[in-house]
Amino acid sequence: MFFYIIRRLISVVVMLFIISMTTFLVFFASPVDPASLTCAKNCTPAVIEGNRKLLGFDKPITVQYANFVKGLFVARDFPDDPEQKARAPQTVFTCAAPCLGYSQRQAKSVTEIIKDGLPITASIALGAFVLWITSGVFFGIIAALNRGRWIDRLLVGVSLIGYSLPSFFIGQLLLVFIAIKWQLWPIPNFVPLSEGLWPWMQSIFLPSLTLAAIFGASYVRLTRAYMLETMSEDYIRTARAKGVKESVVVRRHGLRAALTPIVTAAGLDLGGLLGGAIISEQVFSFRGLGWTSIQAITNTDLPVIVAVVVVASFFIVIANLVVDVLYGVIDPRVRMS
Amino acid sequence: MTVAPGEPENRSDASAVPVASAVAVDPGSPVALDGVDGAVAIAGRTPWQIVMRRLRRDRVTMVAFGASVFFVALAAIAPLLARIGILNPDQTHPELVQGLGSMPEGLMGGVSWSHWLGVEPGTGRDLLSRIVTGMTTSLTVALLATLFSVVVGTIIGIISGFAGGRVDWLLSRSMDLVLSFPSTLMLLSLQAVLVDRIASIMGQPSSAPPPKIAFMVLVLGFFGFPFFARIIRGQVLSLREREFVEAARSLGARRGRLYFKELLPHLWAPLLVYTTLVLPANISAEAALGFLGVGLNPPTASLGAILNDTVSYALPDPAYFFFPGVTVFLLVLSFNLLGDGLRDALDPKAGRQ
Numbered sequence: 001m002f003f004y005i006i007r008r009l010i011s012v013v014v015m016l017f018i019i020s021m022t023t024f025l026v027f028f029a030s031p032v033d034p035a036s037l038t039c040a041k042n043c044t045p046a047v048i049e050g051n052r053k054l055l056g057f058d059k060p061i062t063v064q065y066a067n068f069v070k071g072l073f074v075a076r077d078f079p080d081d082p083e084q085k086a087r088a089p090q091t092v093f094t095c096a097a098p099c100l101g102y103s104q105r106q107a108k109s110v111t112e113i114i115k116d117g118l119p120i121t122a123s124i125a126l127g128a129f130v131l132w133i134t135s136g137v138f139f140g141i142i143a144a145l146n147r148g149r150w151i152d153r154l155l156v157g158v159s160l161i162g163y164s165l166p167s168f169f170i171g172q173l174l175l176v177f178i179a180i181k182w183q184l185w186p187i188p189n190f191v192p193l194s195e196g197l198w199p200w201m202q203s204i205f206l207p208s209l210t211l212a213a214i215f216g217a218s219y220v221r222l223t224r225a226y227m228l229e230t231m232s233e234d235y236i237r238t239a240r241a242k243g244v245k246e247s248v249v250v251r252r253h254g255l256r257a258a259l260t261p262i263v264t265a266a267g268l269d270l271g272g273l274l275g276g277a278i279i280s281e282q283v284f285s286f287r288g289l290g291w292t293s294i295q296a297i298t299n300t301d302l303p304v305i306v307a308v309v310v311v312a313s314f315f316i317v318i319a320n321l322v323v324d325v326l327y328g329v330i331d332p333r334v335r336m337s
Numbered sequence: 338m339t340v341a342p343g344e345p346e347n348r349s350d351a352s353a354v355p356v357a358s359a360v361a362v363d364p365g366s367p368v369a370l371d372g373v374d375g376a377v378a379i380a381g382r383t384p385w386q387i388v389m390r391r392l393r394r395d396r397v398t399m400v401a402f403g404a405s406v407f408f409v410a411l412a413a414i415a416p417l418l419a420r421i422g423i424l425n426p427d428q429t430h431p432e433l434v435q436g437l438g439s440m441p442e443g444l445m446g447g448v449s450w451s452h453w454l455g456v457e458p459g460t461g462r463d464l465l466s467r468i469v470t471g472m473t474t475s476l477t478v479a480l481l482a483t484l485f486s487v488v489v490g491t492i493i494g495i496i497s498g499f500a501g502g503r504v505d506w507l508l509s510r511s512m513d514l515v516l517s518f519p520s521t522l523m524l525l526s527l528q529a530v531l532v533d534r535i536a537s538i539m540g541q542p543s544s545a546p547p548p549k550i551a552f553m554v555l556v557l558g559f560f561g562f563p564f565f566a567r568i569i570r571g572q573v574l575s576l577r578e579r580e581f582v583e584a585a586r587s588l589g590a591r592r593g594r595l596y597f598k599e600l601l602p603h604l605w606a607p608l609l610v611y612t613t614l615v616l617p618a619n620i621s622a623e624a625a626l627g628f629l630g631v632g633l634n635p636p637t638a639s640l641g642a643i644l645n646d647t648v649s650y651a652l653p654d655p656a657y658f659f660f661p662g663v664t665v666f667l668l669v670l671s672f673n674l675l676g677d678g679l680r681d682a683l684d685p686k687a688g689r690q
Contacts, residue, residue, distance in 0.1 A: 015513070015514070015517060018514060019514065019517055019518070022514070023518075026527070026530070027526075027529075027530055034530075037529060037530075160670065160673065160674070160677075161666075161670070163673065164617070164666055164669040164670035164673050165666050165669075166621055166624050166625065166628070166644070166662065166665050166666065166669070167625070168624075168625060168628040168644070168648065169644075169662040169665070169666070172648050172651050172658070173651075176651035176652055176658075177651075180652065181652065272519060272520075274519060274522075275519035275520065275521035275522040276521060278521055278522070278525070278629065279625055279628065279629065282628070282629055283648075293522055293525060293526065294525065294629060294630075294631070296526075297525050297526055297528065297529055297631060298631075300529045302529065305526040305529060308522060308526070309518065309519065309522055309523065309526060312518075312519035312522055313517050313518055313519060316516075316517050316518075316519065317517050320517070
């Protein structure tokens with residue numbers, strides 16, 4: 001198990017290295033001059049050249065990438081010019097480690113920008129994860145145990161509807177009708193966890209529900225399918241024949257085996273939530289990472305875009321790792337191979 | 338995945354086939370005995386016939402199939418309808434939006450005989466015409482993106498599964514890499530560097546719809562291909578051990594023949610099923626991009642662009658908010674149901690997931 005985790009850790013590091021490099025190449029070494037994208041309307045050659053030097057686009061792409069990686073561990077200067085720093089220190093921006101870059105649009109370190117958005121996105125994602133896993137697995141089991149009866153049909157039908165509704169449509173319905181028109185729930189306005197558990201939960205409930213709706217629906221279907229499969233296995237029949245209580249058969253024998261593929265799917269989806277939260281954030285005007293990236297895209301703020309992509313991929317890769325390790329815990333057969 | 342004739346599934350499913358034993362159990366039944374000595378000829382069915390029988394019995398899938406065909410057909414003839422004047426997506430009707438804040442007058446956002454789904458607030462353009470022409474754009478994007486994923490995914494999947502060894506390792510890791518990128522985010526952010534480039538290749542201004550459409554097709558398709566490739570690879574891994582592949586090999590078949598003449602025909606079932614399931618996901622993706630305001634630009638009618646406009650009218654003009662949203666919902670739902678039904682019919686073991 002130990003060596004298994006070590007081996008996976010090494011592959012994660014390699015993966016992150018390749019991902020960050022690819023992202024870097026795609027955005028900074030594309031045929032489009034990145035410096036020309038740094039100013040929208042007031043672009044003069046002088047401004048472009050200034051930004052090119054400021055953001056280090058004048059250096060070869062390999063040097064740029066090396067500086068980016070170096071910045072994760074030690075502080076970086078923008079522009080990276082010791083002479084200018086000695087002459088006029090106030091014109092040089094020092095970005096503390098871990099430095100993900102410098103956004104000249106916002107005159108801020110990208111790390112700061114990400115730090116502002118991450119708690120909001122993480123809250124929505126976490127809330128959504130809890131909502132969809134509990135409801136999805138619970139209703140999935142109910143449906144599987146009542147196969148073919150009306151409750152099964154109802155649950156499968158509702159989940160299919162939830163699965164097919166565009167998530168911004170669900171979000172807008174919740175916001176406009178539940179919160180604004182009928183005032184059944186306060187209009188969401190993000191409150192950090194540090195200000196209390198209940199206000200925090202209250203503020204993220206509707207955005208999380210929006211995000212959870214689609215995933216939850218597919219988990220009802222997923223859980224149902226796996227439960228049906230395991231409940232028809234021979235060892236379930238054996239357990240019943242031994243006289244084990246039905247509730248124990250369902251929980252200990254059926255659910256445990258069905259859980260393995262669900263954990264896999266859940267881990268992968270959790271990693272991808274960062275990207276999925278964009279729509280929820282947009283509907284409820286939460287200033288999370290999704291909002292950050294939309295802003296960055298509208299302003300073609302490349303350093304921020306690259307950082308958000310790298311951070312989001314980081315979470316996907318980490319989620320993959322956690323799934324692999326958990327897989328070994330839940331299903332001992334995996335460790336062998 | 339297809340059920341080969343002769344497997345037990347064949348006989349149990351075919352209830353109309355008078356099997357000899359059934360005759361023995363119930364000798365009084367008016368079954369026409371057309372064989373010698375009471376033995377009855379067993380009607381053979383091709384796998385295709387079995388699938389069609391199952392599909393025809395599945396009412397939900399048949400309705401979903403009808404709806405999908407209807408939507409695709411409508412989207413296909415929409416440009417024609419617009420040309421002969423039945424659909425007028427761009428004609429404004431200022432006289433119909435005289436309500437407070439240029440809201441349409443009348444019930445349900447101005448529903449009338451000439452405007453079945455009412456008119457757009459502000460401009461008074463016919464909503465049904467906008468939705469139908471928008472569907473053409475959206476379905477084109479979704480179909481082309483899906484096609485791109487299928488073609489690339491199938492080729493990569495076959496090569497990866499068949500070649501094995503280092504090639505397989507490299508291809509599989511590359512797919513892991515693609516899947517490690519947040520696809521929604523990439524779809525948004527790559528616009529900054531790719532759309533202008535595509536526009537200059539196509540020789541069009543970057544604000545025109547074709548470069549944006551090409552961009553969405555390429556990026557949606559690119560991030561969708563590993564999904565197909567993994568499924569195909571899994572299928573090919575088991576297929577390549579089968580006798581017919583060995584037979585073809587020992588006859589000296591070249592790679593191209595093995596891939597496309599021997600293996601490909603065995604893969605149409607999963608391809609059909611997953612194409613039907615990926616298509617609605619791509620329709621949703623285009624709509625989501627439109628909602629975020631980074632899809633096709635508003636003068637072009639696409640479901641995403643329409644939805645981007647409607648979301649702010651949920652309170653003042655609920656009908657205008659609901660009609661396009663429900664259209665996307667029905668479109669996605671029909672394809673999802675069709676895909677589920679096809680999976681059940683083609684692969685009964687998979688179950689409804």
